Amino acid sequence: MAEQKAVELYTDGACSGNPGPGGWAAILRYRGREKVLSGGEAHTTNNRMELTAVLRGLSALNESCAVALYSDSRYVLDSIQKGWVYSWQRNGWRKSDKKPALNADLWQQLLEQLARHRVTYHWIEGHAGHPENERCDRLAVEESKKFQK
Numbered sequence: 001m002a003e004q005k006a007v008e009l010y011t012d013g014a015c016s017g018n019p020g021p022g023g024w025a026a027i028l029r030y031r032g033r034e035k036v037l038s039g040g041e042a043h044t045t046n047n048r049m050e051l052t053a054v055l056r057g058l059s060a061l062n063e064s065c066a067v068a069l070y071s072d073s074r075y076v077l078d079s080i081q082k083g084w085v086y087s088w089q090r091n092g093w094r095k096s097d098k099k100p101a102l103n104a105d106l107w108q109q110l111l112e113q114l115a116r117h118r119v120t121y122h123w124i125e126g127h128a129g130h131p132e133n134e135r136c137d138r139l140a141v142e143e144s145k146k147f148q149k
Contacts, residue, residue: 004064004065004066004117004118005030005063005065005066006030006065006066006068007028007029007030007061007065007066007067007068008027008028008029008030008067008068008070009026009027009028009029009054009057009058009067009068009069009070010026010027010029010070010071010132010133010135010136011024011025011026011027011050011053011054011057011069011070011071011073011136012024012025012050012053012071012072012073012126012133012136012137012139012140013025013046013047013048013049013050013051013052013053013073013140014046014049014137014140014141014143014144015044015045015046015049015144016144016145016148018045018046019043019044019045020043020044020144021040021041021042021043021044021144021145021146021147021148022040022041022044022045022046022048022049022140022143022144022147023038023039023040023049023139023140023141023142023143023144023145023146023147024038024039024040024049024050024052024053024056024140024143025037025038025053025135025136025137025138025139025140025143026038026053026054026056026057026060026136027057027132027135027136028057028060028061035060036139037056037057037060038139038140038142038143039052039056039143040140040143040144040146040147041147042147043147047073047075047076047102047103048103048106049140049144050071050073050075050076051075051076051103051106051107051110052106053071053136053140054069054071054073054076054110055106055109055110055113057069058110058113058114058116058117058119059109059113061116061117064116064117064118065117065118066117066118066120067117067118067119067120068119068120068122069119069120069121069122070122070124070130070132070133071121071122071123071124072123072124072125072126072127072133074123077121077123079107080114080121081121085101085107085110085111086111088101088104088107089107089108089111093107093108
């Protein structure tokens with residue numbers, strides 16, 4: 001079996017108001033090459049933009065990869081690493097309090113991507129000078145501004 005390509009994925013989401021206009025950004029790196037992705041929505045939440053950034057980054061990979069994911073989103077990372085999203089899925093996208101899990105549409109798509117790749121998770125503090133995180137934040141904010149009236 002061939003060794004998986006080692007890819008770095010940096011992501012961030014932004015929202016002006018919550019809900020409000022939002023943006024997301026992802027930076028993929030492989031062997032010194034870089035691919036930058038970004039986008040936004042007119043009416044969304046910060047958590048949806050954080051999820052979308054990870055989803056779009058992983059979806060852009062054409063084959064199964066070993067992905068080092070860097071995110072400042074505790075919502076995304078804790079939901080995966082602590083197994084909450086898998087419980088929500090088992091329970092028909094309901095949380096332990098029986099209320100619907102938020103963003104189930106995005107979580108379903110993200111779980112498909114996570115199954116394709118071998119992902120390691122790295123939390124980075126937002127707005128703390130991490131170059132890629134700061135860059136993703138700027139890109140996400142720029143995208144959100146495209147939807148502001």
